[in-house]
Amino acid sequence: MNTSTSVLHPFKKRPHVISTKSHRYGPPAIVLHWIIAVLIIGMILLGYYMTDIPKGTPGRAFYFNLHKSFGVMAGVLILLRLLWRLTHRAPALPGTMPRWEASTAKWSHRLLYVFMVLQPTVGYLSSSFNKYGVKFFGIPLPQWGWENPYLRDLFGDAHEVIGAILATLIVIHVLAAFKHLLIDRDGIFQRMLR
Template sequence: MQRYTATAIALHWLIALLVIANFALGVFMTDIPGLTPAKLRYFSWHKWAGVTILLLATLRLLWRLRHRAPALPDTMPAWEKMAAHASHSLLYVLLFAVPLSGYFYSLAAGVPVVYFGVIELPVLIGRDPQLKELLETTHFGLNMLLAATVALHVLAALKHQFIDHDSVLRRMLPVRT
């Protein structure tokens, strides 16, 4: 069985954990009423995780461009292979689009992004209430699409493991099975 490289596996699982944690944090923090010190702290953590996801996604994409993914099993129907490639492409797009939409949303709200409270990211757009509303809706919609795509990805991996009994899931597991 051909496996992904150790670097690809590490980046996959690290990004997956960060995406899930940041999604949960985003849902949690937006439900907190008012503007409390805790809510502001959670927003900072959410932004830091988003920037980290963007950086790791960039590394992952660069790695992927230089290292071919293992071939899908010959037993997979052509439509499944096409769906797998399409969903992976969509995941890559969303790993960039979600953090970038959040970054620009924050800037349009007039709030700079300061990575880990130390590195101020460039302010590429000024405060703009109308753009803020659009970017808030965009960020939310992209997050919902990412959540749905991740759920589909997980369900497909489980289908391959427990119904098809092929190597699709095992080639991305951090431990050999």
């Protein structure tokens, strides 16, 4: 049975034949995956770096504002990515992959999405109960709360815990990606490249 259709691929000038059962991620999923990966890893490193700067040190606020601005940018891109993902199927995994591995991949990706959405949201909430609020590269953004040290610290602690969970999930995810690239050599790694 022929499962292929001729369609105009949005990123190619000439008609391109693609399979209706896709084995690849689309360009928007790939581009968003890598921009968000760089942003999140950068945000985690910046987050730990800036919180180590003693209070009262000149320039500390600069790093906090930079973290908040890139954090908001990451949050918006993450929501776009989630929207894209909810409206597009992930490519099928190879039939040769053991069931436990396929379901671990599915659930670890779901967890990554959950914590990716939670982290900027909770960061924004924590900053909304702080007198400084959130500025996006100097532009003040709506405050979701009021000055309240208890709620600021509550969401601040949650931001710290979620950040650590996200970092752990990312380490596992990257190790799994390299297992596919170097040990399994099943083309899974390359699916996120082109």
